[in-house]
Amino acid sequence: QILSYRTTTREGYKQYASDSEICKSCSYLDKCTQSQNHTKQIQRHIWQDYLDEADHLRLTQMNKDIYAKRKETIERVFADAKEKHGMRWTKLRGLKKVSMQAMLTFAAMNLKKLANWTWKGPCPA
Known part of the structure; x- marks a missing residue:
């Protein structure tokens, strides 16, 4: 499923999380996350797109x-x-x-x- 935006931390990271109700019944739950509340969470820096582009150009x-x-x-x-x-x-x-x-x-x-x-x-x- 698509992870929905939750919040932006003070350190500049956007947090995205899945819906736990959908994840409970998913067959890939054990491969996706080990969390107790059945939620997949990721963080992405607000400047990550620029960092990725700089890394691409560097190579x-x-x-x-x-x-x-x-x-x-x-x-x-x-x-x-x-x-x-x-x-x-x-x-x-x-x-x-x-x-x-x-x-x-x-x-x-x-x-x-x-x-x-x-x-x-x-x-x-």
């Missing part, structure tokens, strides 16, 4: 190829920041000061990249 070949390039581009920038520009530790305290240090570090890295481009020409990424 396409195009996105797998893009993700494979991540280690050559994004991860390499952060590794260089840690190893060459002192981003492993900070002596500063507070979000504002650490954000300022990060912005200055990445600005310096962008200037280095720009200088390399003017000497060699842009990389055909």
Whole structure:
């Protein structure tokens, strides 16, 4: 049978449940649910459709190829920041000061990249 909507929890889950009167006489009851009141219940997050779509897109070949390039581009920038520009530790305290240090570090890295481009020409990424 079709499970009817019951409620939405504070955590963002929609709850659906079956009618116990219909389920009592069903021949598939033991395969469907083990509940004492003969009710099948499921929960589904309100954003589950979007999560399913994101999961589907993640597994396409195009996105797998893009993700494979991540280690050559994004991860390499952060590794260089840690190893060459002192981003492993900070002596500063507070979000504002650490954000300022990060912005200055990445600005310096962008200037280095720009200088390399003017000497060699842009990389055909």
